Amino acid sequence: MLPFHIVCPDEGFTTKWCLTIIGNPKRRINTTYDVIDFYCVDPSCDCQKVTLSIVKNNTIKASVSYGWKPAAFYRNWGVDQEMADLLTHGFLDPYAPQSKDAEAIFHHVSYLLTQPEGPQFFKKRYALFKKTLNGGDPIPEKKKRKSSVIPFPSRHPSF
Ligand SMILES: [Zn+2]
Numbered sequence: 001m002l003p004f005h006i007v008c009p010d011e012g013f014t015t016k017w018c019l020t021i022i023g024n025p026k027r028r029i030n031t032t033y034d035v036i037d038f039y040c041v042d043p044s045c046d047c048q049k050v051t052l053s054i055v056k057n058n059t060i061k062a063s064v065s066y067g068w069k070p071a072a073f074y075r076n077w078g079v080d081q082e083m084a085d086l087l088t089h090g091f092l093d094p095y096a097p098q099s100k101d102a103e104a105i106f107h108h109v110s111y112l113l114t115q116p117e118g119p120q121f122f123k124k125r126y127a128l129f130k131k132t133l134n135g136g137d138p139i140p141e142k143k144k145r146k147s148s149v150i151p152f153p154s155r156h157p158s159f
Helices: 071-075 081-089 102-114 117-133
Strands: 017-021 031-039 049-056 059-067
Touching: 017 102, 031 117, 049 102, 049 117, 059 081, 059 102, 071 081, 102 117
Parallel strands: none
Antiparallel strands: 017 031, 031 049, 049 059
8 A cells, every 4th residue: 555645746745635623522632633545556456445544743643444435346345244334434444553542533534434525535536546556547447356355454554
């Protein structure tokens, strides 16, 4: 997995996503985080998901994995039903760094994912990321890997 802004620097550095949380009732968070979106770098893989690192002071405070496709899409990849359902709502990735504020951050992120702009944002970035990896072409139909194993969950490169 690589961050979007590394593969697509032109777009990536101009559309940086920040998450501002004001007055979270449980943990009293009042701060702004940087959100870094990671996508899979296999040019023939069409896994349609993103892993988000929510970062403050160069430290990952929460890691969220999310897929914008219906659960059936991930089921076809060989993901079990529970994981497929988790992906479609987004979840705190147990294999990636989290912090004591992760649950509270996730509460806000998961709300954003239920808004129409959320899925659209990542869908667009995923498409551009894959297109860039493929030298300007979207993933060719015949090149698409027919895999029964989705490379998931994945570890982050460390900061
Ligand atoms: Zn993939």
